[in-house]
Amino acid sequence: xxxxxxxxxxxxxxxxxxxxxxxxxxxxxxxxxxxxxxxxxxxxxxxxxxxxxxxxxxxxxxxxxxxxxxxxxxxxxxxxxxxxxxxxxxxxxxxxxxxxxxxxxxxxxxxxxxxxxxxxxxxxxxxxxxxxxxxxxxxxxxxxxxxxxxxxxxxxxxxxxxxxxxxxxxxxxxxxxxxxxxxxxxxxxxxxxxxxxxxxxxxxxxxxxxxxxxxxxxxxxxxxxxxxxxxxxxxxxxxxxxxxxxxxxxxxxxxxxxxxxxxxxxxxxx
Amino acid sequence: xxxxxxxxxxxxxxxxxxxxxxxxxxxxxxxxxxxxxxxxxxxxxxxxxxxxxxxxxxxxxxxxxxxxxxxxxxxxxxxxxxxxxxxxxxxxxxxxxxxxxxxxxxxxxxxxxxxxxxxxxxxxxxxxxxxxxxxxxxxxxxxxxxxxxxxxxxxxxxxxxxxxxxxxxxxxxxxxxxxxxxxxxxxxxxxxxxxxxxxxxxxxxxxxxxx
Numbered sequence: 391x392x393x394x395x396x397x398x399x400x401x402x403x404x405x406x407x408x409x410x411x412x413x414x415x416x417x418x419x420x421x422x423x424x425x426x427x428x429x430x431x432x433x434x435x436x437x438x439x440x441x442x443x444x445x446x447x448x449x450x451x452x453x454x455x456x457x458x459x460x461x462x463x464x465x466x467x468x469x470x471x472x473x474x475x476x477x478x479x480x481x482x483x484x485x486x487x488x489x490x491x492x493x494x495x496x497x498x499x500x501x502x503x504x505x506x507x508x509x510x511x512x513x514x515x516x517x518x519x520x521x522x523x524x525x526x527x528x529x530x531x532x533x534x535x536x537x538x539x540x541x542x543x544x545x546x547x548x549x550x551x552x553x554x555x556x557x558x559x560x561x562x563x564x565x566x567x568x569x570x571x572x573x574x575x576x577x578x579x580x581x582x583x584x585x586x587x588x589x590x591x592x593x594x595x596x597x598x599x600x601x602x603x604x605x606x607x608x609x610x611x612x613x614x615x616x617x618x619x620x621x622x623x624x625x626x627x628x629x630x631x632x633x634x635x636x637x638x639x640x641x642x643x644x645x646x647x648x649x650x651x652x653x654x655x656x657x658x659x660x
Numbered sequence: 661x662x663x664x665x666x667x668x669x670x671x672x673x674x675x676x677x678x679x680x681x682x683x684x685x686x687x688x689x690x691x692x693x694x695x696x697x698x699x700x701x702x703x704x705x706x707x708x709x710x711x712x713x714x715x716x717x718x719x720x721x722x723x724x725x726x727x728x729x730x731x732x733x734x735x736x737x738x739x740x741x742x743x744x745x746x747x748x749x750x751x752x753x754x755x756x757x758x759x760x761x762x763x764x765x766x767x768x769x770x771x772x773x774x775x776x777x778x779x780x781x782x783x784x785x786x787x788x789x790x791x792x793x794x795x796x797x798x799x800x801x802x803x804x805x806x807x808x809x810x811x812x813x814x815x816x817x818x819x820x821x822x823x824x825x826x827x828x829x830x831x832x833x834x835x836x837x838x839x840x841x842x843x844x845x846x847x848x849x850x851x852x853x854x855x856x857x858x859x860x861x862x863x864x865x866x867x868x869x870x871x
Contacts (some may be wrong), residue, residue: 408697409697411697412697415696415697416696416697416698424829426696426697426698427696477829479698479701611773614774614775614776614826614827615774616766616769616770616773616774618763618766619763619766621698621700621701621759623697623698626693631758631761633700633761634759634760634761634762634763636763
């Protein structure tokens with residue numbers, strides 16, 4: 391379905407965009423399988439409507455909200471972001487969504503809300519990948535509250551001007567452009583304001599490979615590969631040569647977000 | 661009396677052509693733009709897989725000969741082994757030239773620091789002396805050392821499978837099992853040789869100076 395976009399151009403990169411077909415047929419969404427083409431092939435049974443989100447934890451307003459009510463007060467924005475996967479490939483995708491912070495403020499988080507935890511839906515009948523113990527299900531992710539409130543952090547409902555396809559995290563997902571893609575949790579059903587750092591699925595499964603912060607950082611290698619460069623998946627597929635580009639600190643968003651981590655050792659908090 | 665037809669010699673050109681089919685197919689996909697969203701990763705994956713498959717086929721020749729009693733099987737072995745080396749070399753070349761393209765200063769660090777690349781590179785290095793001594797002339801020249809040298813195929817096959825196992829992302833081995841299957845096939849092929857090795861060791865251990 392096409393979406394009505396009220397605002398374009400904020401934080402938009404003018405780099406060559408990834409083709410829609412590539413962005414929707416090369417996905418990591420393990421609930422549908424670990425292969426890159428599994429999500430597109432095996433998500434047909436998933437029903438993203440109707441949808442609601444549970445708001446819980448340290449906030450004045452909690453309880454179940456329908457997706458319509460969650461989105462209603464906010465005009466949709468388009469943001470063209472680089473997306474850097476921890477596997478050292480990247481895309482440039484025009485997302486449609488609203489700043490997460492604008493939504494979270496409506497629930498009036500209290501002073502104890504130091505972190506925000508997110509949970510993905512868990513529906514074994516619609517998600518064939520859940521039958522494998524690849525990760526600790528349901529998928530869980532989290533942000534520090536200041537990261538969650540940052541204007542770059544986007545609650546996404548669409549891409550390329552249309553609603554999210556199932557394989558990209560329909561109907562509601564997170565996009566945090568300065569972090570590795572696995573922080574962008576998909577098909578969110580629960581948002582929890584917590585006082586302590588939430589556990590995340592990837593950190594539980596392979597803590598030495600996937601940290602809580604997961605900021606894109608060319609200087610901190612993944613234990614099994616370098617993060618200094620990335621393969622850019624963009625434009626038509628014929629350019630076999632010259633796809634490799636240098637990875638930038640915070641995925642090129644350092645001027646906006648580096649201050650969030652002032653004084654922190656980013657090697658220890660990878 | 662005319663000599664009996666050497667069917668194996670006659671079939672070799674066809675086996676040769678068959679071994680080139682994967683390369684033709686991959687090239688055709690590349691030209692068509694049919695390699696998917698991440699074409700370089702696909703090229704690496706396919707050429708690596710064929711190198712491994714041919715390597716395992718090479719290792720399967722001797723046990724299969726014993727199993728089937730068809731001695732001609734062994735005469736395809738050199739060609740299969742050389743094609744395994746060929747695909748491994750194409751695999752490495754794609755990684756170095758196309759994938760790392762423009763970032764060659766990274767090469768040494770990549771090979772030295774990434775365990776899965778280190779073992780993969782080592783496996784390829786170990787194939788070089790085997791390919792270089794694969795001719796009949798070299799076989800004659802090296803005599804019994806030839807066989808000793810060519811036992812390198814066992815450790816290098818283990819390294820090749822490790823390269824695959826360590827490269828796949830976390831969780832994939834649980835859901836897809838592809839590298840595990842290759843590891844299992846290698847384990848079977850190595851296990852099939854154990855009785856022979858034990859027998860040899862036994863003969864040597866008894867001190868009998870036969871031959």
